Amino acid sequence: MIWYPYEQMKTMRQPYKIVDAKGVYLYTEDARLIDSVSSWWCMIHGYKHPELTRAVKEQADRFSHVMLGGLTHEPVIRLSEKLQAYLPGDLDYCFFSDSGSVAVEVALKMALQFYTNRGSGRNMVLSLQHAYHGDTFKAMEVGDDEDYHFAFGDGGKKNVVHIPTEIWALEDAFAKYHDRFYCFIVEPLLQGAGGMRMYDVAFLKRARELCDRYDVLLIFDEVATGFGRTGNRFVADLVCPDILVLGKALTGGYIGHAVTVANRKVFEGFYSDDDRHALMHGPTFMGNALACSVALKSIELFEKENYMEKIRNIEAITKREMEGFEDPRVKEVRVMGGCVCVEVHDAATLKGFQQFAYERGVFSRPFLKYMYAMVPYVIGEEELVRVLDTMKAWFL
Ligand SMILES: Cc1ncc(COP(=O)(O)O)c(C=O)c1O
Incomplete structure (x- = not known):
């Protein structure tokens, strides 16, 4: 059943x-x-x-899936190159996973480990009231949506500060906790599952300034907003985050897949001779060949048409x-x-x-x-x- x-x-x-x-x-x-x-x-x-269906069929005739542990393949190489060229700024480093929630988990782990690799003890997250970032536990923790997650109590929220989309609240939170935040995670411009709440880009610009000033990583969860939903290709085209999360429309809806894209600064926080600085995450289906093939075709259609x-x-x-x-x-x-x-x-x-x-x-x-x-x-x-x-x- x-x-x-x-x-x-x-x-x-x-x-x-x-x-x-x-x-x-x-x-x-x-x-x-x-x-x-x-x-x-x-x-x-x-x-x-027809074109998306053909992309899946053609790839299925070659192979549907191989893991990225010790292996790689053409569709995932081409998709990461495409995203590198297509996304703004130096958002160049693509970590694939199978769903938006997992990609959010990866973003949060990435941000936290970025600081632990430096020996910093930052342990707090800034997030929005009414935020929704998925249903896995850490994604829920940074979410603020009682209607979805009421059954789990506060789920360890003591390290998460939720603010309204108001500049005074942002400034206030940074004034109090700027040396403890490892990231500020937001659904930019449009908060979907929290009630289709819309807010102004000025808030995000101010967030970028404060994150720069206090060296806090800015994460945009564009699982819902990415690929045009807000009337911008990506909100990241207006204000560039350090980590960008895409899902849903990434594959034109054909196959569940998502990607967490880091900028150079974040990537370099892991790039060292120390094995313990590696990102310890690896979903079985990350970089699935069918998903990557259809994502490439989806982006091509998005541009061409x-x-x-x-x-x-x-x-x-x-x-x-x-x-x-x-x-x-x-x-x-x-x-x-x-x-x-x-x-x-x-x-x-x-x-x-x-x-x-x-x-x-x-x-x-x-x-x-x-x-x-x-x-x-x-x-x-x-x-x-x-x-x-x-x-x-x-x-x-
Ligand atoms: C902003 C946002 N982040 C993350 C997710 C979770 O994505 P998934 O359902 O693919 O796990 C969603 C799903 O609606 C979402 O709207």
Whole structure:
């Protein structure tokens, strides 16, 4: 029997059974649904993209997987070279893993060991209120999302300081603990699972300044925001972190894979004649050949077919369609790049919305007080308007 995620198995609604998927559509036996969630935000090119499917098949005909322990291969070499050229600054050193949560763990271990290799006892992390960095334990520890992680108490949070996305709070935290922080980890500009919260780049610029001044590593968790979701290719293009984490859309959603990319300064903190300074981490499936092949094709499509323009269109249409939309039950409507969120005052307001959307040909998965859409970037105007109309229609 399948044990489903985030569900009380006793009371959960039967999931919709998908029998096919193509473009922005999911097919059940008797319905066609626009996927407004992009399968947890990763399916940026839509389903069954012929070029991505071909990339996987061609690689599978050669080999699907070999470990990176003592071995290497063409797809992982090419992907790391591509990322090195594609990412800003000197974010050049790619450590692959199988999921976003693991890649966050790697980033945190990397940051901590960077200081222990120097003999420093820094042991605190700065992070954001409402942060979500994944469901593994250290990722949870730096997260601040009671709605996901309430069952685990404070999970060792005493070494983590959570602040709101306000410059005064940032300055205050650095004033108190600057010599104890080994990193500041953030979901830049858009906090996803914590409620699609959006904030200003000025906060990140100030964070960069303070991290530089006090020699604290800045980590951007762009597992959700990377590859265009905020309307920027990467938020790292605006403010460059020391460590960047990518996942989800890295493989166009085809295969779970992620990467933790370090800059030269971080890499050099491990590069020595001392074996004990090596990064002791190695997921079995890191650098999986199918994942790397499809990631290369995904990035190629992203560039060749000018996805940033597609995302600008999605943002413009969304703003146009949501303009003036209000309802006493709605607290706020937020739009950024390829993300729209309708936050309501009371979670009960959204009960039944998923079935309502299903009946209108849209798959949606609101959570808590947040009704949102993060559509595949290949969506057409008519389909996008249908998603947004369905969201608004719920309040009529
Ligand atoms: C910002 C962020 N970091 C990390 C993760 C965890 O990624 P994964 O589900 O691939 O472990 C997520 C997943 O939603 C995320 O949104």
